[in-house]
Amino acid sequence: MKNIYAIGVGLIGGSLAIDIKKNDPDVVIHGISRKDSTLNKALELNLIDKKAVLDDIKNADLVIISIPVDATVKLLPTILDKISDTGLVVDAGSTKEDICKVVENHPKRRNFLAMHPIAGTEHSGPTAAIEGLFNGKTNIVCEVEKTTFKLQEKALKLFTDIGMRIRYMNPVExxxxxxxxxxxxxxxxxxxxxxxxxxxxxxxxxxxxxxxxxxxxxxxxxxxxxxxxxxxxxxxxxxxxxxxxxxxxxxxxxxxxxxxxxxxxxxxxxxxxxxxxxxxxxx
Structure with a gap:
């Protein structure tokens, strides 16, 4: 997974970017945000390598969505429309039922992995991103059986490599x-x-x-x-x-x-x- 697109580069997206890049320096992190000022700050802090827009995700190996959960529900179907057949989309939302529901019948549902990395601080924005935030933390994965095995395998290795424990649960639970x-x-x-x-x-x-x-x-x-x-x-x-x-x-x-x-x-x-x-x- 060499081309990673982070939609949202605050505490969670930014910290994931830091740890993924540290683990594999060859990865290129592309940042996407509503605010250009956020991307400028993320570039300045070396959280991302390049700025990007939504249409660019057709080139993505992995898309990480770390934005408010209501925005995720609205945007996720569009992101899946744009992802290639070999690309994977994951989200880091703190709720899972509505997010899973909105794409349950999407033709590219197999290209989506619903997850919740249980880590964080009370701070927000790119300046809140820190190295090692996910080390030793639990990553809840929902409806793993609905994701193409080869893609979920790559993603789960990526997250275990940065120190996360994987736990499986259904969205309602x-x-x-x-x-x-x-x-x-x-x-x-x-x-x-x-x-x-x-x-x-x-x-x-x-x-x-x-x-x-x-x-x-x-x-x-x-x-x-x-x-x-x-x-x-x-x-x-x-x-x-x-x-x-x-x-x-x-x-x-x-x-x-x-x-x-x-x-x-x-x-x-x-x-x-x-x-x-x-x-x-x-x-």
Whole structure:
């Protein structure tokens, strides 16, 4: 896969470009973006070798789509129209059901691999791209059986070569699970940030007291609303379900404190401590 086209050269697209190029310097990375300024920055940072436009992807061995999921749903059928019979298109979206659905009957469905590399930071844009972002991280691949074997084999080798573990899941299951482990944590962080900002209007010193615990908990509130709003929209049913469970747990915890049942408060936190065993080894 020598000619790689990155549609979107921000955190995910840019970081993939860095690692792929480091692993194989002969690869030529072509960047495609709505904004010319983004491509100029990507060139300046050596994330890409050349600028390109959509029509150029007929020359692609691999196209990596790393744009908001609503834009992916709109653009993916057109990209598949343009890809050659020997080219492969992959997407890196945080939701999978709608993306897989939009191309389920496309004549070139076999040239598409739906995936979700579970890695990232709260930063966005080309300057957020970093080397080694995907090392040791999991890449969820959906509907692998619908992709031509020879193409999926090449792509999966490319991603394992940069340190990723491959896990297979169907799109519905993926979206349900990711609502708990990613989407809910982002909403919690956004709303914690909102709560503290509203309080800070009256208490100017509050941020002087914010320690590393607050900083790590609210870190995700710095994430891009442009990226996350479409994710919540596409995964609305699962997100609502997880929010209802989370709100019930918060309400229950509040009631325990209200009624001075601190033995139960202790037990709730002690049972939640089990998360450290589950997450052992995850950074």
């Amino acid at each position: 993926h979206d349900r699970h990711i609502a708990y482990v990613s989407h809910l944590s982002h909403i919690s962080s956004f709303m914690l940030g909102k709560t503290v900002i509203e309080k800070e209007k009256n208490e100017r010193d509050i941020f002087d007291m914010a320690g590393s615990g607050f900083a790590s908990t609210v870190r995700l509130a710095k994430s891009s609303p442009e990226m996350w709003t479409p994710i919540f929209k596409q995964n609305k049913t699962n997100v609502i379900e997880t929010l209802e469970e989370y709100i019930n747990n918060l309400t229950h915890f509040k009631e325990l404190i209200k009624t001075d049942d601190f033995d139960a408060v202790f037990s709730e936190m002690e049972s939640a401590n089990h998360i450290k065993d589950i997450l052992k080894g995850i950074h």
